[in-house]
Amino acid sequence: MNKKLMSIALTAAAVGCVAGTTAFADGNVLNIQCWNEEFKTRLTDHYPGYEEVDGTHGKIGDVDVVWTITPSDDNAYQNHLDEVLPVNEEAADDEKVDLFLIEADYAKKYINSEVEVTEKIADLGITDDELANQYQYTKDVVTDAEGNLRGVSWQGCPGVLIFNREAAKEVFGTDDLDTVQEKVKDWDTFKATAAELKEAGYSIVSTVNDTYRVYSNNVTTPWVVDGKLNIDDNLMKWVDDSMEMVEAGETNTFELWSDDWAKGFFPDGKVFCYFGPAWLINFSMHADEEGSIANLGGWGAVEGPQGFYWGGTWIAAAKGTDNPELVADIIRKLTTDEGIMTDIVKADSDFVNNKPAMEAAAEDDSFAFAVLGGQNPLAMFCAGAEKIDLSNMGDYDQGCTEEFQNAMKNYFDGNASKEEAIELFKTAISEKYPDLVVE
Amino acid sequence: MRNKHKAVSYNKWGYIFLIPFVTVYIVFQMIPLFTTIYNSFFENYMSGLKQIGPNFVGLANYKALFASGDIWKYLRNTMIMWIMGFVPQIFFSLLLGAWFSDSMLRVKGQRFFKTVIYLPNLIMASAFSMLFFALFSDGGPINTILVSLGIFKEPYKFFSHVWSARSLVAFMNFLMWFGNTTILLMAGMLGIDSSLFEAANVDGATSTQIFFKITLPLLRPILVYVLITSLIGGLQMFDVPQILTNGTGDPMRNTMTLIMYLNKHLFSKNYGMAGALSVVLFIITGILSIIVFRATGDRQKAR
Numbered sequence: 098m099n100k101k102l103m104s105i106a107l108t109a110a111a112v113g114c115v116a117g118t119t120a121f122a123d124g125n126v127l128n129i130q131c132w133n134e135e136f137k138t139r140l141t142d143h144y145p146g147y148e149e150v151d152g153t154h155g156k157i158g159d160v161d162v163v164w165t166i167t168p169s170d171d172n173a174y175q176n177h178l179d180e181v182l183p184v185n186e187e188a189a190d191d192e193k194v195d196l197f198l199i200e201a202d203y204a205k206k207y208i209n210s211e212v213e214v215t216e217k218i219a220d221l222g223i224t225d226d227e228l229a230n231q232y233q234y235t236k237d238v239v240t241d242a243e244g245n246l247r248g249v250s251w252q253g254c255p256g257v258l259i260f261n262r263e264a265a266k267e268v269f270g271t272d273d274l275d276t277v278q279e280k281v282k283d284w285d286t287f288k289a290t291a292a293e294l295k296e297a298g299y300s301i302v303s304t305v306n307d308t309y310r311v312y313s314n315n316v317t318t319p320w321v322v323d324g325k326l327n328i329d330d331n332l333m334k335w336v337d338d339s340m341e342m343v344e345a346g347e348t349n350t351f352e353l354w355s356d357d358w359a360k361g362f363f364p365d366g367k368v369f370c371y372f373g374p375a376w377l378i379n380f381s382m383h384a385d386e387e388g389s390i391a392n393l394g395g396w397g398a399v400e401g402p403q404g405f406y407w408g409g410t411w412i413a414a415a416k417g418t419d420n421p422e423l424v425a426d427i428i429r430k431l432t433t434d435e436g437i438m439t440d441i442v443k444a445d446s447d448f449v450n451n452k453p454a455m456e457a458a459a460e461d462d463s464f465a466f467a468v469l470g471g472q473n474p475l476a477m478f479c480a481g482a483e484k485i486d487l488s489n490m491g492d493y494d495q496g497c498t499e500e501f502q503n504a505m506k507n508y509f510d511g512n513a514s515k516e517e518a519i520e521l522f523k524t525a526i527s528e529k530y531p532d533l534v535v536e
Numbered sequence: 537m538r539n540k541h542k543a544v545s546y547n548k549w550g551y552i553f554l555i556p557f558v559t560v561y562i563v564f565q566m567i568p569l570f571t572t573i574y575n576s577f578f579e580n581y582m583s584g585l586k587q588i589g590p591n592f593v594g595l596a597n598y599k600a601l602f603a604s605g606d607i608w609k610y611l612r613n614t615m616i617m618w619i620m621g622f623v624p625q626i627f628f629s630l631l632l633g634a635w636f637s638d639s640m641l642r643v644k645g646q647r648f649f650k651t652v653i654y655l656p657n658l659i660m661a662s663a664f665s666m667l668f669f670a671l672f673s674d675g676g677p678i679n680t681i682l683v684s685l686g687i688f689k690e691p692y693k694f695f696s697h698v699w700s701a702r703s704l705v706a707f708m709n710f711l712m713w714f715g716n717t718t719i720l721l722m723a724g725m726l727g728i729d730s731s732l733f734e735a736a737n738v739d740g741a742t743s744t745q746i747f748f749k750i751t752l753p754l755l756r757p758i759l760v761y762v763l764i765t766s767l768i769g770g771l772q773m774f775d776v777p778q779i780l781t782n783g784t785g786d787p788m789r790n791t792m793t794l795i796m797y798l799n800k801h802l803f804s805k806n807y808g809m810a811g812a813l814s815v816v817l818f819i820i821t822g823i824l825s826i827i828v829f830r831a832t833g834d835r836q837k838a839r
Contacts, residue, residue, distance in 0.1 A: 171783055172803060179585060210585035349674070350696070352782065357675040492584055496803075503784045510696040512787035521788065524606065528800040531809070532583040 124190045124419035127162045130181070130197035132174040135380055136410060137164055139251070142444060143437050144430055160423060172496075175203060182207070182214040186417030195418040196427065199248060199411050201238050201487075202495035207413065208241045208248065209492070215247040216414040221425040223249070227433050231450045234485040239411050248411035251432040251441065253448050253455075254374040255481025256310065258401030259382075261299075261361075261390060262470060264369045265397070268297045274472070278399040281370070284338055287402050291347040294369050303361040303368045304351040305339035305509060306502050311372055312338075313498065314405035319489040320497040325534045326526055328501075328519070329489075336505055336515065343509045350509045352502075362389050374407050375448035375478060378468050384446075394470040400477060406485045448478045455479050493530055500525040569818075576811030581804045589808070597812035606789075607797070607813070611820065613702075613785075614793040617777070618770030620706030625714045626762070632714075633721035634747055639730065640737075654715035661712065665779035668708055669695075695781060698790045705777045705791055709770075717762055724758030725751060760832045764825050771821050774799070 131137070140162075141149050148156045155162035167177045178197060185194050199207055207214055218228075228236070228246070232253050239248030258281055262272040269276060280290045291301035302308055312335035318327055342348045351357040361368025362382045371377065378384070378398075384391035412432070414424045430437055438449040442458060446466045449455065458464040459476035466474060504522035507513040513521065527535045576597055580590035601607055632653065635643055643649070656664070671678050672694040679691035694700045728751065736746050752759075774795035777785065783799070785792025794817055801810040 179582070183585060206584040212585055214585065351674065355673065356670065357673055360675055503786070506696075506784075507786060507788045510693065510787060512696060512698070517788065524604070525800070528806075529803045530583065531581050531804055531806055532588060 123160075123422055124193070124195070125160060126191040127157065127160050127196065127420050127423055128165065128192070128194045129162065130165050130167070130174075130178060130194055130415075132167060132169045132198070134166070135376070136198055136412075137166075139431060139441065139445070140427070143441055144427060157423065160420065169200075175206070175495075178207070178214075182415060183212045185214070185415050188417070190419045193417055193419050194415040195420045196424050197413055197415055199239075199413055200495075201254075201406075201409050201411075201490070202498065203492075204238050204248065204411060205490065205492045208239050214416050216416055216418065216421065218246040218249060218414075218428070221414055221421055221428070223425055223428060223433075227429065230435075230452050230454070231432065232452060232482045232485075234406075234482070234487055235409065235411075235450050237487050238409070238490070239413070248413040249428050249432045250409055250411045250450050251438065251447075252376065252409055253450050253478065253482045254376065254406045254409035255448070255478050255485060256372055256374045256377075256401075256405045256407045257398045257474060257477055257481065258370050258372055259378055259396050259398050259469075260370040261364075261368065262395050262397045263364065263390075264294070264297075264299050264367075268294055268299065268369075272397055274397060274399050277397065278401075281399065281401055283402050284334075288338065288341060288347075291342050292345065295345065295347045299367050299369045300348045300361070301342070301369045302348050303358050303366070303371065304349050304353065305335075305343060305505075306351070306353045306358075307348075307370075307372050308339065309335060309498070309502060310407045311401065311403050311405045314407075314485075315403050316489050319491045321491050321493050321533060324532070325536065326497075326523065328522075332501065336508065339505075340509060340515075350506050352506075359383070362391065364388075364390060364393075364395070370401075372401065372405070372407075374409075375446060375474075376408065378466070379446040382468065384468050391468040394467050396469050397472055398469055398474040398477060400481075404481050404484050406481070442475075448475065448482075452479075452482075455482075493533070496529045497526065500529065572811045572814050574811075575807045576815050578808045578811075580808045581806035583804065593808070597808045598816075601809065601812050601816065607794070607816065609789070610792050610794045610797045613790060614771060614773055617702050617705045617709070617791065617793070618767070618773060620702060621709035621713070622766055622770065625710045625717055625766070628710075628714050629717035629721050629762075632718045633725050634751060636718075637722050637725035638743075639733070640743075650715075650719065653718055656711045657713065657715050659712075661775040662779050664708060664712065665776050668704060669780055672704060696787055698787055701781065701787060701791045705773075705780060708776050708780075709773065712776075713766070713769075717766070720762055721755065721758060724755045728754045756832065760829065763828055763832065767824055767828060768821055771817065771824070 129136075137155075140147050141155070144157070146157050147162070150156055153164045153166065155164070165177075167174045169175075181188075181194055182197070188194075219225075225246075228249065231249070235250045235253060236246055239250075240246050260272075260277055260281075265272040265277050269280060279286075281287050287301070294301050312331050313329075316329035316331045318329045320327060320329075339348075343350060349357070359381075360366035361371065371382075373381075378391060378396065382391040382396070383389040386392055390396055412424075412428055414421065414428075418424055431441075432438075432450060435451060435454050438451045439454055439458065441447050441449050442455075442464060446468060455475055456479055459473065459479050462473060464473050464475055465471045501522055504518045504525060507521060508515050508518035523535045526533060575590075577592060577594060578590040579588065579593045579596070581588050632649075635641055636646055636650070670676055673679075674691050674693055678694075679688070682688045683691060692700070694704060732750055732754075733746060736750055741749070772795055773793045777791045777793055778796050778799065781791055783796065785796055794813070798810050798813050798817070801813065
């Protein structure tokens, strides 16, 4: 299989690729694994020649595209990948997973796995030069221990503080970006502002979990040190700061993605701000729904107390794919083609993984985001993307993050002391990862 | 002599007709049962994509299971939520069963009501839980109504308080299963010789007396059956609390049942720990069933 693949890659390199018109000689079915509709929308809207057939099927030339969408909840997506990927090479050609998507939280698991489940990007015939414009951190996430790149992303995910302009006008008298930034410039000021907003009937954030990523991206130690579970001081600061705000009634303890959490996307939800990257604004904040704040262009973006990143989707080629050329072409088109990438920014208000293009766009008013009331936040994202530091990322991040938030909810809700909640977290981790030492 | 001989040759067919059941039982019940016990003695799980084990570790899994003591807490949760759901369930089922089967009352539209009370059982437990989760969420319709009626000043967090969360689980189990129990009990009641009721009426017994002195004692075998099946079902309670609490068993794992705990070990495909827990659950179920069986009267009749 490997030999066949190599030969295909070599022929491809020798023949050269006539962009867009290449008749792909590989398999007839392109199987894509993902957890939501985001990538499907990107491919439908921006990949030349993609035709949608129905909700889970499409066509690229003669190749049938089959989407398998497994939600991330309760780890279902990863469980599914764990089942299919290790046996992918033995599967029948039309059943083989060709392309799958991964998130930063668990990318390392698939990149560094003992059983190789991803193809090296270099083996697909994509050279480092082609990827030169991409942000370094997007490569660090998906580089394995030996230094091989095993995934590519079309987006960058530096986060900003997204605030409700109406609320700012009502409470601070202005929605001027500098004034708002001044109100949220560090955590102490943030907490003071929370009290001010509460007087006016606003929650500063929808839930304590909104600020979690900002703290967790600024940790100084990873979750696991030498096989032992480790809770960073900055995460405990999140717990303490959050508890203060919950006790003062300034925010709530909803779970992220719940209906209660999403209420603030509408004016009646009375939420002052959310923390998130570009995809949150565009993809999650009900931008296409009449009456939502995003639809009215009622959000504004400022840097907030600290820089952070959140999520991001990487495209990986599954080991054993029978469509390496098509996969390589999709990666090229979506992550290196400047024309397509700027289209994505314009059409979807996403922040794409192309440094020069983004820096140019930051200066260009035509890239203003409608959801942000005409503000162009790209300069902020550019600055954020440069600063992203992934040195404390590890294999266990997603499970730890999820269980930490779940356990601490009990503390915030007054059902447990801080110590009891931490004990609960440790119990949950020892169940989830029996190989970790939990003390 | 000739008769006896015939009976023996028919027996052969009896065994032949049993083959499909026995095969299915062995493949899907016996073998998994024994492999579960076998697996419980091994360290066998996944760390990411890496398989660890299987290594024989003797009773280490059992030791780990009992060392934390959590298992008793989850057993307690399970039993509490089962009893909270079972008591109203048996009460309403007996009441409805008695009404429906009473020839003196002649309840109209019986078929309609029998269908309606069975309906909740037809909805998938997961869909039902999602519905309740949405209804009782912090900003959900129930809270909106309660606040606008002035009963609560601010939304009540149903899922953040031990007893409200447990009550919701119990209430949902009650709703889902009381129809089923009613049908079973009614069948039992209809099986009682109606001349006994007539005789009691002639003797001037009140309907309360008839219920307690005639219906209940004669219903005992069915009651024992209902109790044991419900107990076993209750010990395996999973879908409702799992979905209602998003798998966390919040608050502080006070709604976490034994099977939810089992499910936690399946995140890492920890067949060793999960196997050990299953074996313990098997033993607990066995013991409780025997207790119920003995406590509900003499075994001759129950059989």
